[in-house]
Amino acid sequence: MAVQTAESTTNPTKPAVDLGPAAALSCRECGHRVPLGPVFACEECFGPLEIAYDFSAHDTEELRKRIEAGPANIWRYAPLLPVPADVATKPNINPGWTKLVKADNLARELGVTGGLYVKDDSGNPTHSFKDRVVAQAIEAARAFGFTTLSCSSTGNLAGAVGAAAARAGFRSCVFIPHDLEQGKVVMAAVYGGELVGIEGNYDDVNRFCSELIGDPAGEGWGFVNVNLRPYYAEGSKTLAYEICEQLGWKLPDQIVVPIASGSQLTKIDKGLKELIELGLVEDRPYKIFGAQAEGCSPVSTAYKAGHDVVRPQKPNTIAKSLAIGNPADGPYVLDIARRTGGAVEDVTDEQVVDAIKLLARTEGIFAETAGGVTVGVTRKLIENGVLDPSLTTVVLNTGDGLKTLDAVAGTGLTATIRPNLDSFREAGLA
Amino acid sequence: MAVQTAESTTNPTKPAVDLGPAAALSCRECGHRVPLGPVFACEECFGPLEIAYDFSAHDTEELRKRIEAGPANIWRYAPLLPVPADVATKPNINPGWTKLVKADNLARELGVTGGLYVKDDSGNPTHSFKDRVVAQAIEAARAFGFTTLSCSSTGNLAGAVGAAAARAGFRSCVFIPHDLEQGKVVMAAVYGGELVGIEGNYDDVNRFCSELIGDPAGEGWGFVNVNLRPYYAEGSKTLAYEICEQLGWKLPDQIVVPIASGSQLTKIDKGLKELIELGLVEDRPYKIFGAQAEGCSPVSTAYKAGHDVVRPQKPNTIAKSLAIGNPADGPYVLDIARRTGGAVEDVTDEQVVDAIKLLARTEGIFAETAGGVTVGVTRKLIENGVLDPSLTTVVLNTGDGLKTLDAVAGTGLTATIRPNLDSFREAGLA
Numbered sequence: 001m002a003v004q005t006a007e008s009t010t011n012p013t014k015p016a017v018d019l020g021p022a023a024a025l026s027c028r029e030c031g032h033r034v035p036l037g038p039v040f041a042c043e044e045c046f047g048p049l050e051i052a053y054d055f056s057a058h059d060t061e062e063l064r065k066r067i068e069a070g071p072a073n074i075w076r077y078a079p080l081l082p083v084p085a086d087v088a089t090k091p092n093i094n095p096g097w098t099k100l101v102k103a104d105n106l107a108r109e110l111g112v113t114g115g116l117y118v119k120d121d122s123g124n125p126t127h128s129f130k131d132r133v134v135a136q137a138i139e140a141a142r143a144f145g146f147t148t149l150s151c152s153s154t155g156n157l158a159g160a161v162g163a164a165a166a167r168a169g170f171r172s173c174v175f176i177p178h179d180l181e182q183g184k185v186v187m188a189a190v191y192g193g194e195l196v197g198i199e200g201n202y203d204d205v206n207r208f209c210s211e212l213i214g215d216p217a218g219e220g221w222g223f224v225n226v227n228l229r230p231y232y233a234e235g236s237k238t239l240a241y242e243i244c245e246q247l248g249w250k251l252p253d254q255i256v257v258p259i260a261s262g263s264q265l266t267k268i269d270k271g272l273k274e275l276i277e278l279g280l281v282e283d284r285p286y287k288i289f290g291a292q293a294e295g296c297s298p299v300s301t302a303y304k305a306g307h308d309v310v311r312p313q314k315p316n317t318i319a320k321s322l323a324i325g326n327p328a329d330g331p332y333v334l335d336i337a338r339r340t341g342g343a344v345e346d347v348t349d350e351q352v353v354d355a356i357k358l359l360a361r362t363e364g365i366f367a368e369t370a371g372g373v374t375v376g377v378t379r380k381l382i383e384n385g386v387l388d389p390s391l392t393t394v395v396l397n398t399g400d401g402l403k404t405l406d407a408v409a410g411t412g413l414t415a416t417i418r419p420n421l422d423s424f425r426e427a428g429l430a
Numbered sequence: 431m432a433v434q435t436a437e438s439t440t441n442p443t444k445p446a447v448d449l450g451p452a453a454a455l456s457c458r459e460c461g462h463r464v465p466l467g468p469v470f471a472c473e474e475c476f477g478p479l480e481i482a483y484d485f486s487a488h489d490t491e492e493l494r495k496r497i498e499a500g501p502a503n504i505w506r507y508a509p510l511l512p513v514p515a516d517v518a519t520k521p522n523i524n525p526g527w528t529k530l531v532k533a534d535n536l537a538r539e540l541g542v543t544g545g546l547y548v549k550d551d552s553g554n555p556t557h558s559f560k561d562r563v564v565a566q567a568i569e570a571a572r573a574f575g576f577t578t579l580s581c582s583s584t585g586n587l588a589g590a591v592g593a594a595a596a597r598a599g600f601r602s603c604v605f606i607p608h609d610l611e612q613g614k615v616v617m618a619a620v621y622g623g624e625l626v627g628i629e630g631n632y633d634d635v636n637r638f639c640s641e642l643i644g645d646p647a648g649e650g651w652g653f654v655n656v657n658l659r660p661y662y663a664e665g666s667k668t669l670a671y672e673i674c675e676q677l678g679w680k681l682p683d684q685i686v687v688p689i690a691s692g693s694q695l696t697k698i699d700k701g702l703k704e705l706i707e708l709g710l711v712e713d714r715p716y717k718i719f720g721a722q723a724e725g726c727s728p729v730s731t732a733y734k735a736g737h738d739v740v741r742p743q744k745p746n747t748i749a750k751s752l753a754i755g756n757p758a759d760g761p762y763v764l765d766i767a768r769r770t771g772g773a774v775e776d777v778t779d780e781q782v783v784d785a786i787k788l789l790a791r792t793e794g795i796f797a798e799t800a801g802g803v804t805v806g807v808t809r810k811l812i813e814n815g816v817l818d819p820s821l822t823t824v825v826l827n828t829g830d831g832l833k834t835l836d837a838v839a840g841t842g843l844t845a846t847i848r849p850n851l852d853s854f855r856e857a858g859l860a
């Protein structure tokens with residue numbers, strides 16, 4: 001396994017692997033820096049490592065032009081990501097550049113007057129935002145010489161890893177609880193990688209993966225959200241970049257982001273700050289709001305109680321892609337929501353379903369339950385006077401309704417008639 | 431209903447509705463021209479009407495620049511479609527500009543050396559190519575003053591109409607057989623329009639719709655694939671435009687297209703011919719191949735028998751989105767395949783499933799059964815020496831595997847283990 005350590009770097013100012021502007025890994029707690037490598041925890045304080053960049057070479061207008069002339073996917077932002085400059089020439093599923101939909105019908109229903117947009121990530125190759133983060137992990141795995149791509153998953157991530165590994169030429173081995181619903185198993189299995197059922201629940205799967213990473217049997221394995229996590233997580237920055245570029249290189253006033261581990265929200269904040277620092281957008285305030293389901297609302301609960309720490313919960317919600325009871329980035333999310341003047345809110349499963357239907361009926365977008373959470377929370381925040389409807393607002397939909405059909409299974413025929421005009425008229429359909 | 435007739439046109443050289451370059455409707459059989467309106471059959475010979483354009487105003491290089499500067503959806507081709515010039519400013523679900531994936535892994539498996547591409551229309555808003563045609567129908571419905579959008583459907587079309595109508599502000603009323611699978615009902619019902627179950631089979635649904643169009647009860651109703659069909663069908667031209675532009679304004683040597691009614695294949699041919707006429711691509715030969723499932727192969731059967739007419743079949747295949755036993759455009763398809771030097775071929779359901787898995791395993795693209803048909807037919811045509819693997823070849827995937835999960839339901843776990851390393855090693859996964 002090509003583990004990158006301080007010893008193997010001959011020139012400490014230049015990383016031994018080419019991951020573009022990524023200069024080092026830096027601890028988010030103590031700031032300790034280590035060379036780029038497949039590590040995720042600080043050796044000093046066990047804090048999470050994240051990518052530190054060197055953007056000093058960029059001229060603002062040159063960079064803007066280069067981005068605008070780039071491909072219609074996340075690699076247009078290659079100069080701002082931990083990937084080599086020629087990344088667009090390598091086999092990858094090339095996610096991103098999804099639609100930012102001006103949602104005028106939804107705005108009318110919610111009373112938003114300042115402009116409402118839905119960033120619709122169901123347009124990604126496997127129809128969730130996970131394609132963005134996995135695409136980054138793939139490039140890190142390539143740089144570190146890994147040959148197998150792996151993860152634990154109960155849903156979107158399994159498909160994203162399976163698809164990306166297939167196209168990029170990696171072996172994949174995805175671990176899931178053995179008793180997962182057949183539909184989800186099929187969605188992950190079709191890409192032809194190893195799909196291993198673990199006799200146990202999701203916690204058992206995760207525990208086993210941690211064991212495997214520390215064992216020689218895991219040599220050459222990149223676990224996208226464990227030893228490749230610092231690279232993987234950066235993929236969420238591209239949501240911030242795309243939103244601003246699609247708004248004409250403008251910051252939105254407000255963004256509503258779903259919270260699972262909280263990583264996505266923190267990276268969107270990081271992405272917005274970078275655009276300001278690079279001069280690509282005007283430096284002015286923005287607010288970030290976090291959205292959870294009531295049945296898994298540890299961050300929302302901490303926010304409302306005024307706490308800085310997040311107390312773990314046992315999840316019980318239909319929004320399964322957000323059902324992380326002990327979110328690693330919870331404290332960072334609390335900090336960002338408070339610092340930017342945002343908030344964290346939650347909605348019931350019933351409100352999630354209502355919001356899925358509202359978005360479908362107004363904008364023709366069929367969202368996953370996580371999209372129901374953000375739209376539902378947006379509505380609640382407006383009703384409570386917390387979110388200002390006169391400001392430009394972007395709501396994230398991170399997944400596709402086709403993957404969570406059960407949530408709206410109650411939806412059905414509005415009428416049943418015999419095949420003739422009399423029956424049609426009797427039903428009042430004319 | 432704003433039916434457009436010859437009488438209502440004051441200036442016969444200028445259509446009374448603004449649908450951009452669309453000049454008139456022209457009969458494909460006898461050439462008789464009528465003004466633009468919601469009609470679909472020739473009053474002289476009952477032949478099918480299609481759009482006749484006036485492209486005389488275009489300068490080639492100006493047009494190319496205008497297209498390239500256009501939006502990342504089908505409206506970049508507005509100057510070549512029956513839509514007003516300001517179409518991109520109207521609420522529509524804006525399909526198209528889907529990925530043309532260079533499929534090098536699949537090419538190796540199939541022995542294609544001339545360059546193999548998959549045009550992946552699962553990236554459309556409701557994840558099938560139907561979004562392209564419905565988007566056109568929406569703009570025609572707007573021009574003709576319709577207020578309700580309708581269709582008969584058993585699948586992709588119902589969702590595409592429901593979504594597009596919701597966003598564009600039309601009432602929708604979709605007719606389906608009352609006993610359709612619950613999953614398909616949910617996918618169509620979530621957009622909140624009328625979804626009416628007809629007590630009968632799909633033929634009964636179609637018969638009822640024809641009755642409704644001729645009745646006052648259907649006043650103000652646009653049936654996307656009946657009285658709006660000439661406009662609707664033109665949406666498939668955008669597949670040809672995008673493929674050529676994405677190849678760097680080059681014609682592919684060969685295209686493999688699925689056949690349901692056959693309309694898509696004929697419109698792709700029309701689109702390619704227009705690009706040649708407009709000087710946007712070099713004038714050189716291309717071959718169009720048609721793909722069917724063996725269980726519904728009326729066109730393939732006629733092609734192999736050397737017939738000019740197509741004998742209807744009773745469909746029996748898992749490729750339900752292609753299961754039209756009496757394809758209206760069958761004779762035109764036969765003509766195009768023969769004229770261009772292509773062919774029409776079919777594959778068994780087993781070969782369809784194999785091809786879905788092959789595409790997923792090599793390129794990370796999870797196709798609908800229709801995509802299995804085109805990939806499977808491509809493989810068969812190469813094996814039979816009919817399709818030349820040394821030429822640039824484009825294969826269409828027109829839909830999403832998430833909508834036809836049943837087809838690959840046999841796919842599953844590759845191993846089941848206990849959550850420990852010993853069990854992992856015993857399974858030979860290291």
